[in-house]
Amino acid sequence: MWEVHDFPVPADLAKTAHLDAAGYEKMYRESIENPEAFWAEHGKRIDWIKPYSKVKDVSYDASDLHIKWFHDGTLNAAANCLDRHLAERGDQVAIIWEGDDPKDDKKITYRELHRDVCKFSNALKDLGVKKGDRVTIYLPMIPEAAVAMLACARVGAVHSIVFGGFSPDALAGRIQDCDSNIVITADEGLRGGRTVPLKVNTDKALEDCPDCKTVVVVKRTGGSVNFVEGRDHWYHEICDAASDDCPPTEMGAEDPLFILYTSGSTGKPKGVLHTTGGYMVYASMTHQYVFDYRDGEIYWCTADVGWVTGHSYIIYGPLANGATTLMFEGVPNYPDFSRFWQVCDKHNVSIFYTAPTAIRALMREGDGPVKSTSRKSLRILGSVGEPINPEAWMWYHEVVGDKRCPIVDTWWQTETGGILITPLPGVTNLKPGSATLPFFGVEPIIVDGDNKVLEGATEGNLCIQDSWPGQMRTVYGDHERFIQTYFTTFPGRYFSGDGCRRDEDGYYWITGRVDDVINVSGHRMGTAEVESALVAHDKVAEAAVVGYPHDIKGQGIYAYVTLNAGLEPTEELRKELVTWVRKEIGPIASPDLIQWAPGLPKTRSGKIMRRILRKIAANEHDALGDTSTLAEPAVVDDLVENRMNK
Ligand code: 6R9
Numbered sequence: 089m090w091e092v093h094d095f096p097v098p099a100d101l102a103k104t105a106h107l108d109a110a111g112y113e114k115m116y117r118e119s120i121e122n123p124e125a126f127w128a129e130h131g132k133r134i135d136w137i138k139p140y141s142k143v144k145d146v147s148y149d150a151s152d153l154h155i156k157w158f159h160d161g162t163l164n165a166a167a168n169c170l171d172r173h174l175a176e177r178g179d180q181v182a183i184i185w186e187g188d189d190p191k192d193d194k195k196i197t198y199r200e201l202h203r204d205v206c207k208f209s210n211a212l213k214d215l216g217v218k219k220g221d222r223v224t225i226y227l228p229m230i231p232e233a234a235v236a237m238l239a240c241a242r243v244g245a246v247h248s249i250v251f252g253g254f255s256p257d258a259l260a261g262r263i264q265d266c267d268s269n270i271v272i273t274a275d276e277g278l279r280g281g282r283t284v285p286l287k288v289n290t291d292k293a294l295e296d297c298p299d300c301k302t303v304v305v306v307k308r309t310g311g312s313v314n315f316v317e318g319r320d321h322w323y324h325e326i327c328d329a330a331s332d333d334c335p336p337t338e339m340g341a342e343d344p345l346f347i348l349y350t351s352g353s354t355g356k357p358k359g360v361l362h363t364t365g366g367y368m369v370y371a372s373m374t375h376q377y378v379f380d381y382r383d384g385e386i387y388w389c390t391a392d393v394g395w396v397t398g399h400s401y402i403i404y405g406p407l408a409n410g411a412t413t414l415m416f417e418g419v420p421n422y423p424d425f426s427r428f429w430q431v432c433d434k435h436n437v438s439i440f441y442t443a444p445t446a447i448r449a450l451m452r453e454g455d456g457p458v459k460s461t462s463r464k465s466l467r468i469l470g471s472v473g474e475p476i477n478p479e480a481w482m483w484y485h486e487v488v489g490d491k492r493c494p495i496v497d498t499w500w501q502t503e504t505g506g507i508l509i510t511p512l513p514g515v516t517n518l519k520p521g522s523a524t525l526p527f528f529g530v531e532p533i534i535v536d537g538d539n540k541v542l543e544g545a546t547e548g549n550l551c552i553q554d555s556w557p558g559q560m561r562t563v564y565g566d567h568e569r570f571i572q573t574y575f576t577t578f579p580g581r582y583f584s585g586d587g588c589r590r591d592e593d594g595y596y597w598i599t600g601r602v603d604d605v606i607n608v609s610g611h612r613m614g615t616a617e618v619e620s621a622l623v624a625h626d627k628v629a630e631a632a633v634v635g636y637p638h639d640i641k642g643q644g645i646y647a648y649v650t651l652n653a654g655l656e657p658t659e660e661l662r663k664e665l666v667t668w669v670r671k672e673i674g675p676i677a678s679p680d681l682i683q684w685a686p687g688l689p690k691t692r693s694g695k696i697m698r699r700i701l702r703k704i705a706a707n708e709h710d711a712l713g714d715t716s717t718l719a720e721p722a723v724v725d726d727l728v729e730n731r732m733n734k
Contacts, residue, residue: 090478090479090482090483090486091482092478092479092481092482092520092521093520094517094518094519094520095485095494095517095518095519095520096517097109097494097514097515097516097517097518101494101513101514102514102515104514105380105512105513105514105515106380107512107514107515108515109515109516109517111515112512112515112516112525115528116525116526116528119528119529120529120531123143123144123529123554124143124144126528126529127143127144127157127158127369127529127557128143130369130373130528131143131157131158131161131365131369131557133369133372133373134163134168134365134368134369134372134408135163135167135168135172136158136161136162136163136365137162137163137164137338138160138161138162138338139161140158140159140160140161140341140365141160141161142156142158142159142160143157143158144156144157144555145157145159146554146555148554148555148575148579148580148581148582149580150571150575150576150579153567153570153571153575155555155559155561156341156342157341157342157365157366157369157555157557158341158365158366158369158557159340159341159342159365160341161340161341161365162338162339162340162341163338163339163341163364163365163368164241164242164244164336164337164338164339164364165238165241165339165345165364165367165368165404165408166205166209166238166239166241166242166336167242167336168368168372168408169238169241169403169404169407169408170182170198170201170202170205170238170407171202171336172410173198173410174198174199174202176410177198177410178197178198178199178202179197179198179199180197180198180384180410180412181195181196181197181198181412182196182197182198182200182201182407182412182413183195183196183201183231183234183412183413183414183415184196184386184412184413184414184415184435185230185231185414185415185417186414186415186416186417186418186431186434186435187278187417187418188278188279188280188281188417188418188419188422189278189281189418190423190427190430192417193434194231196231198410201231201234201235201238203332204231204235204327205235205238205239205242205334206242206331206332206333206334207327207330207331207332207334208235208236208239208323208326208327208330209239209242209243209334210330210331210332210333210334211239211304211326211327211329211330212239212240212243212245212270213243213334214326214330215270215302215304215321215326216302217240217243217245217270218243218244218245219243219244219245219337219339219343220244220245220246220343220344221245221246221268221269221270222245222246222247222248222266222267222268222269222347223236223240223245223246223247223248223268223270223271223272224247224248224249224250224259224262224263224266224268224270224271224272224300225237225240225247225248225249225250225271225272225273225393226249226250226252226254226259226271226272226273226286226289226290227249227252227272227273227274227277227286227306227393228252228274228277228278228279228284228286228308228417229277229392229393229415229416229417230274230306230308230415230417231415232272232274232306232323233249233393233415234393234402234403234407234415236272237249237346237393237399237403238403238407240346241345241364242334242336242337243334243337244337244339244343246266246344246345246346246347247345247346247347248262248266248268248346248347248348248349248359249346249348249393249394249398249399250262250263250349250394251392251394251395251674252277252284252286252392252394253284253394253674253675253676254394254673254674255289255670255671255672255673255674256289256290256292256293257293257296257671257672257673258672258673258674259271259289259290259293260292260293260294260295260296260297261356261357262349262357262359263293263294263297263300264296264297265349265356265359265564265565266347266359266564266565267299268300269299269300269301269302270300270301270302270303270304271290271293271294271300271302271303271304272303272304272306272323273286273287273290273303273304273305273306274286274287274305274306274307274308274309275287275305275306275307275308275309275310275311275313276308276309276311276313277308277309278308278309278417279417279418279419279422280418280419280421280422281422281423283309283311287305287313287314288313288314290303291314291316301319302319302321303316303319303320303321304320304321304322304323304326305320305321305322305323306323306324307322307323307324339364340364340365341363341364341365341366342363342364342365342561343363343364344361344362344363344364344561345362345363345364345367345368346361346362346399347359347360347361347362347564348360348362348395348396348399348502350396350501350502350503350612351605351612351613351614351617352573352585352603352605352614353585353603353604353605353614353615353616354604354614354616355614355616356617357614357617358563358564358566358569358570358573359563359564359565359566360396360502360503360560360563360564361560361561361562361563361564362505362558362560362561363561365557366505366556366557366558366559367400367404367505367506367557367558368404368408369557369558370505370506370556370557370558371399371400371401371404371405371408371505371506371558372404372405372408372409373506373528374400374405374506374507374510374527374558375400375401375405375406375408375409375411375506376405376409377512377527377528378470378496378498378507378510378512378513378527379439379441379468379470379496379513380439380467380468380512380513380514381406381409381411381439382438383410384412385411385412385438385439385467386412386414386435386436386437386438386439386465387406387411387412387413387414387437387438387439387441388413388414388416388431388432388435388437388439388440388441389401389402389406389413389414389441389442389470390416390420390428390440390441390442390443390446391441391442391443391472393415395502395611396500396501396502396505397441397472397473400505400506400558401441402415405506414431414435414437416431420446420449420450421449421450424457425450425453425457426457426458426460426461428440428442428446428450429457429458429460429461429463429488430461432461432463432465432466433461433462433463433465436465437465437466438465438466438467438468439466439467439468439469439470440466440468440469440470440488441469441470441471441472441498442470442471442472443471443472443473443474443609443610444471444473444474444475444476444477444480444610444642445473445474445609445610445640445641445642447471447476447480447483447484447488448477448480448639448640448642449640451479451480451483451487452639452640455487458487458488459487463488463489463490466488466489466492466493467492467493468493468494468496468513469484469485469488469489469493469494469495469496470495470496470497470498471484471495471496471497471498472497472498472499472500472507472610473607473610473611474600474607474609474610474642474643475521475597475598475599475600475642476497476520476521477521478520478521481495481497481520481521482520485520494511494513494514494518495511495518495520496510496511496512496513497510497511497521497522497523497524498510498523499523499586499596499598501584501585502560502612503559503560503574503584504552504556504558504559504560504584505557505558505559505560506527506556506558507527508526508527508530508532508552508556509523509524509525509526509527509530509532509596509598510523510524510525510527511523511524511525519591519595521597522591522595522596522597523596523597523598524595524596525594525595525596526596527556529556529557530552530556531552531553531554532550532551532552532553532588532590532596533550533551533552533553533581534546534547534548534549534550534551534588534590535548535549535551535578535581536548536549537549539577539578539579539580539581544590544592545590545591545592546589546590547587547588547589547590547599548587548588549577549578549583549584549586549587549588549602550583550584550586550587550588550596550598551578551581551582551583551584552581552582552584553581553582555582559582585601585602585603585605586598586599586600586601586602587599587600587601587602600643604616604698606633606634606635606643606645607635607642607643608635608638608641608642608643608644608645608676608677609640609641609642609676610642611676613645613676613677615632615633615634615635615698616633617673617677618631618633618645618647618669618673618677618679619631619632619633619647621668621669621672621673621677622647622649622665622668622669622679624672625664625665625668626652627651627652627655627661628649628650628651628652628665629650629651629652629653630649630650630685630688631647631648631649631650632647632648632685632688632696632698632701633645633646633647633648633679634646634648634698634701634702634705635702635705636680636681636702636705636706636733637706638680641680644680644681645677645678645679645680645681646679646680646681646683646701646705646732646733647665647679647681647682647683648682648683648685648688648701648727649665649682649683649684649685650684650685650686650687650688651684657684662682665679665682666678666679666682681705681732681733682732683727683730683731683732684730685723685726685727686723686726687720687723687726688701688723689701689715689718689720689721689723689724689727690718690719690720691717691718691719692717692718692719694719697715697718699713700712700713700715700724701727704724704727704728704731705731705733706733707731707733709728712724712728
């Protein structure tokens with residue numbers, strides 16, 4: 089529908105930008121040639137209690153793998169997001185909260201947020217929370233989620249946020265993995281007019297977590313909840329009773345700030361650990377440069393705080409920069425498909441950051457719901473979470489942005505803490521579908537399967553050559569897994585798990601995961617997790633899960649299921665298995681398609697040939713490749729014959 093073409097920086101934008109292309113190149117070169125000097129300078133952008141004298145101490149050598157930045161400095165992340173702004177912008181709005189119901193909203197100034205955080209910090213201390221303790225947060229998108237994160241940071245506790253869409257089992261697994269003995273939740277969440285039973289889920293999860301002895305409950309909907317005497321506490325009651333004077337705890341730069349669980353190709357989700365100093369420097373610097381944030385602007389990232397995008401670009405980056413950050417409780421299609429743009433008009437949003445899956449879903453509804461709004465406040469649009477197809481990029485640019493707003497397609501990961509490959513608005517010429525060029529301090533490397541570096545225009549596995557301050561430091565409780573996952577496939581470099589193409593202009597085009605991770609609506613899912621949920625069902629003998637192309641979600645979940653001997657596949661059982669996976673993991677893991685498989689294609693050593701299953705699911709049977717090494721080549725014919733995705 090749209091003619092896809094490149095977009096050189098328009099002259100008027102170039103005029104107001106802080107850098108030009110040559111300026112970017114110069115600064116980029118300095119950052120790569122002399123990272124110590126570069127980061128020594130840019131580390132100063134945040135407030136340190138004790139300034140650092142050391143900048144970087146990194147080894148990617150598997151026998152002594154460590155990553156440290158600014159490590160003799162001390163600071164407090166919450167003080168950087170709050171206290172440092174009080175003198176100059178105490179009365180400026182820090183958070184605009186927009187509720188699920190368009191009639192519900194709230195503005196919270198930096199002074200108010202500081203007071204709320206101090207009170208809750210004291211309440212947490214009264215409940216026994218100490219520096220280094222892990223605090224699980226299972227909250228909807230309400231200001232108390234920001235308060236809870238910052239209160240943890242203020243007292244030196246390590247927060248672990250679990251997305252509100254996860255099931256009791258998934259919540260329990262995360263509480264156990266990080267040995268957390270306190271959960272902060274709400275009575276219920278509210279999304280798209282429907283309630284989410286967060287307290288009920290928490291109660292269920294805690295049946296399997298005997299060491300978790302404290303629950304704080306935010307009253308969101310007022311729905312009736314079970315209350316366990318001695319264990320459960322109302323958030324408002326403990327905050328009311330607490331003093332609003334709470335000095336920030338002095339933290340080492342390398343003290344943990346948070347854990348965030350994310351899916352990998354094998355095993356259970358990993359607890360990605362981020363520390364304080366480098367993360368804050370990197371989150372704040374990328375937020376400022378990538379979104380060209382200017383004082384007084386309203387900035388809106390539509391992510392949930394349960395994902396890394398919410399951590400870095402709703403809370404820590406924007407608040408460290410003294411920005412006004414909008415927090416949205418709802419969904420793009422409630423009450424109608426115009427909601428995003430109505431919210432932009434209502435709050436004068438200048439910078440809007442969302443995911444391709446949302447753009448594609450809205451695009452399908454036509455231009456009407458967009459055109460009925462003004463959107464004249466919009467200046468910059470952003471995209472994150474998955475590759476954006478050029479058609480969706482064009483629609484975002486032409487229809488949403490009225491051809492006026494540059495789009496920053498930002499590539500990064502939970503592990504990277506902040507954006508690594510991205511255009512800079514007014515600086516980088518844009519190509520729809522490309523994340524363009526690396527951020528300062530980031531050196532992307534494309535390697536082939538043998539770790540041979542591929543130069544020039546090429547395609548292969550995306551690695552990063554050296555460290556950047558926002559990088560994860562370890563997998564919580566399993567440093568060996570950290571080394572195994574990211575530093576052994578291609579020794580000496582960080583391996584992202586993504587495939588990537590570099591074109592003749594040096595632009596990067598992310599092609600998607602090259603491992604067994606699928607990206608469903610921008611959410612990462614390990615196929616192994618869905619498989620283990622399926623085989624936990626007593627009628628399932630074996631299961632293999634792959635991704636397949638899906639118009640809206642980017643990738644859908646395609647499951648091949650072998651039932652126990654003697655069982656007849658039925659429609660009812662199919663539905664039962666979908667419900668089962670939702671219960672085991674959460675709605676985001678629901679299989680879109682389940683195919684009954686009398687057998688799975690395996691090598692003679694018993695390995696499932698996922699390559700073949702991916703091809704069948706994608707309807708590419710002509711490209712099945714060599715199947716002669718299979719133990720039973722005939723199973724492939726049956727699978728092709730009965731595929732679901734016709
Ligand atoms: C921030 C976030 C990371 C994976 C990543 C990649 C995909 C993210 C992308 C993108 C193409 C982009 N991804 N941004 N692919 N273009 N702009 O999403 O973190 O949830 O850990 O997912 O998402 O495959 O490896 P996370």
